[in-house]
Amino acid sequence: MSDIATRVTQGVQALAADHLRREMWQAQHRAGLLTDAQTYEALADAIESDLKGRAVDGDMPWSATMRARKRVKPLRKAAKAMREAAASIGGTVTAYETTDPATVAQARQDKALRKAERKGAAAAALNTATARAVERLAPAQSDEESAGAPKVLGDYFKNQRGA
Template sequence: MSKDIATRVTTGVQALALPGQREGWQAQHRGSLLNDAQAYDAIADALQADLKGRRVDGDLPWGLSASMRARKRVKPLRDAAKAMRKAAKAINATVAAYEETQPEVVVQRREDKALKKAQRKQQLQAAAHNSAQQTLQRLAPADADDGPAGQPKLLGDFFGPNSQQRRGA
């Protein structure tokens, strides 16, 4: 039995490695799991209908006890069908994960990420340089004492006798 499992695992891994066989492997396994889920649902429906029809002494007259009992007995089959559908989704996720981790795809994604990072860094450096240049131009002193220029160069110039701001007035 272990030899059978080993060959099945090896065959599955080889099928995932080849792009042409990957889709076939996915369709085969996903299809068998979904067929099993449908079979479990059909069995659960038939069993639930049969158990609802069986009355037991002590049941309530309108059949509520029988339907609750039937639902309770069928729940493991419904859970098995749900697990099969979840396993079919896992097959899809496995194939997608395998495709995402192909060496060519990973290398291309890393190169794209590094390029975008370099572009963002270059844009930030340009913005910082422009901001610094504008600040320096604004704070540059006048060439002559009477000519208009940027802001005053000393902090005392803000509070001198010619200042527009007066405290306490």
């Protein structure tokens, strides 16, 4: 039990340490898990070949092979689980690094800044569109102009073409 507690404590300390120590911890544990997976695979191969050679009276030609595969299936599953665990070690380290409080705070600040910029750009576009609409719909400023006379050059050309 103390071995598990010691390993967990060392893992947490390695994650909290600098980048180099985290990489060393990651490589060490990945190698250990992959070694365990290879051990389980080798054990499964040895047991399977032994069981294939043990024929029982009344067996069909394939019965020993099927029985051997059935018996080593848990070992193969354990080896697969070890390989998956080795692959997930990198994700654990990355998740730990990306949840660093300083990194999270900076990401939130950057997101808020981008949001404020988008809102400002949208407000500016709305103000411009509103100003143009008011310009077009404004009452005439002199007696020669009619109300809603084109004030924008594009509107003038639209009216000239009969659009």
